[in-house]
Amino acid sequence: MGGKITCTLGEVKNRADFIVYWGGNPAECHPRHFSKYTLTQKGKFVPEGRKGRTMVLVDIRETPSARAADIFLQIRPGKDFEVATTLRALVKGQRVNEATVAETGLTVAQLQDIVDRMKRAKFGVIFFGMGLSMTRGKHMNSGSILMLAAELNAFTKFVCMPMRGHGNVTGADVVLRWTTGYPFGINLSRGYPRFNPGEFSTVDLLVRGDNDAALILGADPGATMPQPGIEHLARIPTIVLDPKVTHTSRLARVHITTAVTGISAPGTAYRMDEIPLPLRPALTSPYPTDEEVLRRICKAVSARPAWVPAPYEGAGIS
Amino acid sequence: MLRINGGTVYDPANGIDGVVKDIYIDGERIVAPPTGGADASTSRTIDATGMLVFPGGVDVHTHVAGGALNFARGLVPENQRAARKFLHGANRRAGIGGMTPTTFATGYLYAGMGWTTVNEAAVPILSAKHTHEELHDTPIVDKSCLVLMANNEIVLDLIEAGEVERAQHVVAWLIWAAKVYGVKAVNPGGVAAWKWGKNASNLHQTIEGYKTLTPADIISGLAKIIDDLQLPHPLHLHCNNLGNPGNISTTIETMKVLEGRRAHLAHLQFHAYGGDDWPTMRSGAVEIAEAFEKNPNLTTDAGAVLFGDAVTITADGPWQHMLHQLTGRKWGNLDVENETGCGIVPYVYRDRHTVNAVQWAVGLELLLLIKDPWRIYLTTDHPNGGCFWRYPEIIRLLMDKEFRKEQIKQLSADAQSRIVLGELDREYTLSEVAIITSAGPARALGLSQKGHLGVGADADVTIYPARPANDDMLFSYPRYVLKGGEIVVEEGEIRAVSEGKEFVFRPAYDEQIEEYIRPLFQKVYTMSFENYPVEIERVRGAEVVTK
């Protein structure tokens, strides 16, 4: 793509006077976001706090987050890519088709107003959520926000950030990148890391039935995957490590209950802006940690004949 | 006891210049030859007859671990696909080499080349835990790292207010909080200005967002603090105005601002351009070398450029935005609250591109013009100028003037008119190579047990074949590499994988300073103060050094 222009959350707290939430509902899904990082905080350079900031919410329906917004833009479902692409054009002073823009539920005038405000801002930020990244367009929707934020830097300071959720997904991304070079969807079957979303990503593997075993750790694909994927999980040997008995556990061969990370198991979590935070367990647990279980599995595996990958010939597959 | 027998030893720190002698190793150290004959106590002998014996390489400035590098990894999956692959093995983890190697591969690549100590040059305090985790996953080599300080807003406010003593305690506290070895200054004031989309190229101009503070204030303020804290390594400084034509004036002015205080100027090549603008850009190596030699308080590293692909990764955010706009290449940026930032742009240096050709020449010119090899070290600011595993290419260019002149002939006439490299006839000796790749950087880092083969030194030894196997570069394929007395590489194969040490400096400071920092921190940061410092347990293999 074009790149990623971002910052840590303290930069937003201290400087942001123009904040866009797109395809996310922080009031319900990231309940501390407004109060800790973005809106109500008195920042070093925004001492007036909320009064010194403008918040724009872009979503397909009016969620509780809209109550906190100065401007609410209601987009028709599946039109985020069109709106972001139009914004990119308007940023560059290019003409767009009024009628086609109107199909998004917004007008060119509304979008031009947003562009003018973005350019006038001292420090703008777009937070984008799964309402964007999981709807039609997927990674291209995210990409369109990344490009928009990058291009606004020709005019003023502008950043963007994905609203990460679900446990320590950022931590998994960070660790996988430093050990394998790739953030997710990594195939090690030829002895070295390979990456291709759509080929090696979880939902695609499961739906196509491309794997013949599964180890599920701290996730519940049996609840969220398309039906063919769930059926495949039920067919193959599936092992689940989770503090709770999940949907996936019910169709797995083995379920091992493990201690809850952060509550009873220590570790390090990475915030959505990739800052590491230590987890200090407050309670003990009768169950082993995920780490203990995995180490014991690895030990048992290494007692068997070692797997030697086929030699890599220079012209091999990447 | 291990004996390295009959090799030609280059140990410039101990005045040994190509002498055939034996080296004895007991445990992790080099020891004196045993009295009463070798054979009884020697358990293994490496026959190094006809081979060259060097102290293990020391990289004084590289980017191999932490948030910025990891950000870069994610930006360029296409580089990963094209890069060398490391296969999973009995004693080896899978990995990917290339320009932004994965951590395990980084260790194997350095060790495979005969480098045994690595200094990660840029660590933000806020994500230092991440850096230490990556360093832990970087096998074999010993490590140190430098914390970014010159755009730290708490420190900058204190320097502006003239609160010198308090600033010193804060800096000391931050060094220990980050669990690092030394202090890095990148584009002082410029990265702070970049938080508002600006830069700070003029040393004596007030920085955006401040009332009186200038980059010069930060430079001299920090240099004094580092000296007063008696850090083993001086202030490690990436000067303002990196990369711009005519920046020799900024670099020379920086030397003046330092007023004789010790400092290490990072990747000097990027700060040695003459001319006024891109069309007139030319080499400024002669002027820089002259000014540098007049300032004996300074050391530097080359930051040389090699033609081919690179990834520029630097805390110099504003420069990276400019590079992105100039080239249209991908751009990554991550500003770290109150401390620093980073910018990433994948790039390629082409010999037909006039500016790139000048850059290529300038790194070599600096290495050849600066007479004392104890003051300038071999780096490429990996991966900015080129990859560290291509250092042998630079060594060849320094040692072989005919080869060098042939390369110069490939450049355009226009490029050749802007450089002086063709006029330089100096050829590096093996001893000088040992200095710029090992003895010199070890001394600059204040690591007295590194960079030499005397009694008491860490047994980090690299043994090269005297005549390379296939007319390739002498330094590409060591026959043996020893780390801490253990043979880690033999005939290009990884034999043993150990965990290296990490050097950490603990400066002295008044514990009370925490009461000053805590309320400020809670106001401008976004985490609990308790979560900010790196726990010493997280630094595996930590070797804590005090002054």
Place this chain on the structure above:
Amino acid sequence: MITLTLKEQPNVPLEAETLSPDITSTLTHDALCALPVQLGKRQRRLDDFFTVEGEASDEITINGDARKIKWIGRGMTRGRIQVEGHAGMHLGAYMKGGSIEVSGNVTDWIGAEMTGGMIRVRGNAGGQVGAAYRGSLAGMTDGTIIVHGTAGLEVGMRMKRGVIFIGGAVRDFAGLQMRGGTIVLGGGAELRTGAWMMRGTIVSLKPLPLLPTFAYAATYNPTFIRILARTLRNLALSLPYEEREGAYERYTGDASVPGKGEILVWHPQANATA
């Protein structure tokens, strides 16, 4: 001629980049049978999955449903592969020359980053036809890909040169970030065709929805269409031009880049205005 008949379906995808005329052209029958193919984490022999006839040829016929077999024809520079049945991902990726023909369907990434040669699929294709792999700056830089049926997402993503012809409809993002080359959409497309294109030509024989960043330019019959039509006729494909009735509506975009690409939409009843 080498004939491979699938006798055993792999239970997980089989990676068979060794099935390339460059490799098979010099192999004895025994060596051919022993060609390594990768089944998950295990290396197996070609004859574990195929009955093998012939040797030392750069013409290969594959019989069977090979849709779980990936990387057939990877990087080939010459020769011919004929698949009677289906084929899997990355068919002809990085191809430099020669030809591949498939009687059935294929999946994703066929002809990815190819630099020459020809791929023809009689059935349907998946996504990322002739595209760039993630992060790469360019997709196919030359060559021809023909799919008679439908295709999926991101057809021709970041392609730089070459021709892609899809007979049926395609899904979203055809011509995404196109840098050059030509895509012909015989059955039109779903959304976001030509998104963020810089240069290149997309010809659609059916109406299609366009992004707001595309602008109508003119209705006409471009001269180059006649040349393109002639090229395609040699491949037994047809393209309307200079009919008694009918012309192309030209749209330029994508203004968000801003790009100098064009989308030509065939209108059977239109009269040329220019």
